[in-house]
Amino acid sequence: MRIEHLTAWLDERLSISTLAAMVQKKEVPLHRHSIWYYFGGMTLFLFAVQVVTGILLLLYYRPSSEGAFESVQFIITEVKFGWLIRSIHSWSANLMIATLFIHMFSVFFLRAYYPPREITWISGVLLLFIVICFGFSGYLLPWNKLAFFATKVGTEIVGVIPIVGRPMLRFLRGGNDVTGATLTRFFGFHVAVLPATATVLIAIHVLLVQLHGMSVPPSLAEQSVKKMKFVPNFLLRDLIGWILAIGVLAALAALFPWELGEKADAFAPAPAGIKPEWYFLFMFQTLKLLPAKIWRFDGEVIGIMAFNFVALLLFIVPFVDRSPQNARRRLAFNLIGIVALLFIVGMTIVGYVT
Amino acid sequence: MGDIARERRGENPGYPERPGTSRRRFLDYLLGTSAIATLGAIVYPIFRFMSPPQVIESTENSVVAAKLNEVPVNSGKIFKFGNKPGILVRTSAGELKALSAVCTHLECIVQYRPDTKQIWCACHNGQYNLSGKNIGGPPPRPLEEFKVNTRGDDIVVTRS
Numbered sequence: 001m002r003i004e005h006l007t008a009w010l011d012e013r014l015s016i017s018t019l020a021a022m023v024q025k026k027e028v029p030l031h032r033h034s035i036w037y038y039f040g041g042m043t044l045f046l047f048a049v050q051v052v053t054g055i056l057l058l059l060y061y062r063p064s065s066e067g068a069f070e071s072v073q074f075i076i077t078e079v080k081f082g083w084l085i086r087s088i089h090s091w092s093a094n095l096m097i098a099t100l101f102i103h104m105f106s107v108f109f110l111r112a113y114y115p116p117r118e119i120t121w122i123s124g125v126l127l128l129f130i131v132i133c134f135g136f137s138g139y140l141l142p143w144n145k146l147a148f149f150a151t152k153v154g155t156e157i158v159g160v161i162p163i164v165g166r167p168m169l170r171f172l173r174g175g176n177d178v179t180g181a182t183l184t185r186f187f188g189f190h191v192a193v194l195p196a197t198a199t200v201l202i203a204i205h206v207l208l209v210q211l212h213g214m215s216v217p218p219s220l221a222e223q224s225v226k227k228m229k230f231v232p233n234f235l236l237r238d239l240i241g242w243i244l245a246i247g248v249l250a251a252l253a254a255l256f257p258w259e260l261g262e263k264a265d266a267f268a269p270a271p272a273g274i275k276p277e278w279y280f281l282f283m284f285q286t287l288k289l290l291p292a293k294i295w296r297f298d299g300e301v302i303g304i305m306a307f308n309f310v311a312l313l314l315f316i317v318p319f320v321d322r323s324p325q326n327a328r329r330r331l332a333f334n335l336i337g338i339v340a341l342l343f344i345v346g347m348t349i350v351g352y353v354t
Numbered sequence: 355m356g357d358i359a360r361e362r363r364g365e366n367p368g369y370p371e372r373p374g375t376s377r378r379r380f381l382d383y384l385l386g387t388s389a390i391a392t393l394g395a396i397v398y399p400i401f402r403f404m405s406p407p408q409v410i411e412s413t414e415n416s417v418v419a420a421k422l423n424e425v426p427v428n429s430g431k432i433f434k435f436g437n438k439p440g441i442l443v444r445t446s447a448g449e450l451k452a453l454s455a456v457c458t459h460l461e462c463i464v465q466y467r468p469d470t471k472q473i474w475c476a477c478h479n480g481q482y483n484l485s486g487k488n489i490g491g492p493p494p495r496p497l498e499e500f501k502v503n504t505r506g507d508d509i510v511v512t513r514s
Contacts, residue, residue: 056403078407081399243392 022210026230029216036106037214037234038241039099044202045242046096049249050134053089054191061141063187065180068143069263076260087253093135095249097279100131108337111330112215113318120208123201125314130198135277137190143183148264149274151186152178160301161308179266218324275351282347283307285354310340409437416512419452422504430466430473433511439463440500440511445484446471452500452511453486459493473497 011017028037060079062071075082104124107113113121140151155178159169174181216222228234276284286307290299321333419433419442430443432455441455443466453473455463462477472489473482481490486497501512 052400056400059404060406078409080402080405080407082403084399085403246392246396 023231024229026210026213027227028214028230028234029222030226030228031216031220033106033110033217033220036103036110038238039103039106040209041238042241042245043096043099043103044206045238045245046092046099047198047202049092049245050089050096051195053085053092054195056085057089058191063141063184065143065183065264068141068183069260072142072260076257083257084250084253087256087258088249090258091249091252091256093138094278095245097131097135100128101279104128105337105341108317109334110215110217111321111324112217113321114215114218114324115318115322117208117212117215118318120205120212121318122315123205123208127198127201127205128314129311130194130201132279134190134194134198135279137186137194139277140183140186141190142260143264144261145264145268145271146261146274148178148266149270150276151182153276154280155182157300157304160298160304162301177266278348278352281351282344285347285351416510418508419502419511420509421507422509423507425450425509428468428471432463432465435500435511435513441466441473442502442509442511443473443484450502450504450509451484452502453482454498454500456497457493458488458495458497459491464497 007016028034057075060071060075060082062068072086076086077083079085107121107124136151136154140147155169155172158172159165161168170176172182172185173179174185216225275281283303287300287303290303292299294302317333321329324330414436417433417435417440419435419440420431425431425442425444427444427448428446430441432439432441434440435454439455441453441464443451443453445451457464457475457477457480459475459478459480462475464473464475464480464482466472467474470481471484473484473486474480475482475491475493479491480488480493482493482497483489486499488494488496499514501514503510503512
């Protein structure tokens with residue numbers, strides 16, 4: 001069969017031309033803030049790297065307290081390029097969280113959540129939490145000492161939330177303590193529940209971006225902004241970024257291979273200087289600095305509740321700040337954003353140096 | 355006027371298509387080979403990763419398969435020889451035999467049948483005599499036979 005015939009045959013059944021026309025419609029505004037448009041696509045690319053390397057790791061990984069550590073050890077010492085695949089999975093996860101944060105803050109400061117894009121923002125916030133859950137659950141899977149204690153502390157934090165805390169802790173741990181049961185659960189979340197949820201949310205998120213088009217910051221007049229076709233022009237630019245990302249990942253994996261550490265031991269003391277992953281560090285540091293008692297409540301309970309509250313606030317951002325006309329509110333939101341950013345960066349740095 | 359603006363109006367952005375031009379051909383060649391090399395650098399590690407590494411097989415040539423009292427007359431016992439199963443048989447005459455327990459047909463694990471006094475594979479009714487020779491059913495080759503010695507109470511099986 002000739003290729004035109006095949007295309008026509010498929011088109012009749014799948015409406016490829018309609019889809020192609022839809023994709024062709026997408027344009028990327030060109031202005032002085034255009035650089036921020038790269039970070040969403042970069043996050044998506046790194047997610048794809050996670051999916052591919054994650055599936056590869058599944059070929060050898062064994063989710064049990066007896067076998068997990070040894071299987072990762074086997075991957076990085078015996079399996080051809082195992083060290084590479086595993087390191088890329090870890091590094092790409094961290095870079096993805098970094099690009100996701102950049103993406104979120106740029107969307108915040110450029111007001112890309114203004115109507116009609118509220119649901120795009122909400123799906124994005126949900127994806128942020130999903131990605132954090134990915135990080136937290138994946139961290140335990142090598143079953144090393146650091147992961148064991150990080151999970152103990154992290155789930156304990158869930159446990160201090162009033163009323164729902166204890167049942168949630170038991171659900172997460174699969175019992176009262178962090179054991180092999182916890183590992184099995186986290187594995188299930190990490191490779192089934194979270195990927196399925198993330199895939200649906202990403203589809204919604206990307207489709208909504210397609211539907212509403214790329215947001216032009218309200219500070220620029222939309223009519224005067226030049227535009228570039230997404231396919232193929234901007235996509236090719238994205239591609240350059242992704243190729244660079246592969247290079248960076250390979251270099252990081254080769255120069256700074258992700259360590260495996262020592263096997264978890266439920267009867268060994270926590271290693272000295274233990275710290276969470278960098279994206280949890282600002283919360284960890286804040287909790288460390290809070291006094292033991294704030295009025296009549298435990299300091300850590302107040303801190304944890306405050307973080308939960310702020311997380312919930314993220315959802316209502318597009319419903320409170322709705323229009324560029326309200327100048328005072330715009331200023332207030334800029335200030336809130338800057339303070340939040342400075343707080344996160346500041347506490348992370350303090351967490352590192354102390 | 356920028357190339358992009360012209361492109362948006364459907365005009366050619368000023369690089370006339372001259373397929374024969376050698377510089378263009380050279381650049382296409384560079385781009386193509388780089389793309390292939392990049393793809394190769396990604397696909398090759400993935401491909402190698404997917405093929406499982408050889409697990410070092412136990413090099414032990416001899417193993418204590420059982421105690422003497424564990425194998426009564428006219429019975430058989432499966433034992434671990436490295437990471438493969440072996441079968442130890444005490445014949446009705448009291449003689450000890452050791453063979454590989456992996457059927458040469460489709461690698462099921464064989465057993466000793468006291469009624470027929472033969473080694474039998476339940477999967478496809480393969481039959482071997484007590485020297486491991488394939489005497490009935492689908493097995494194409496005999497079972498590997500091992501040497502048996504007794505050391506005190508222990509039955510020691512050695513690869514011959």
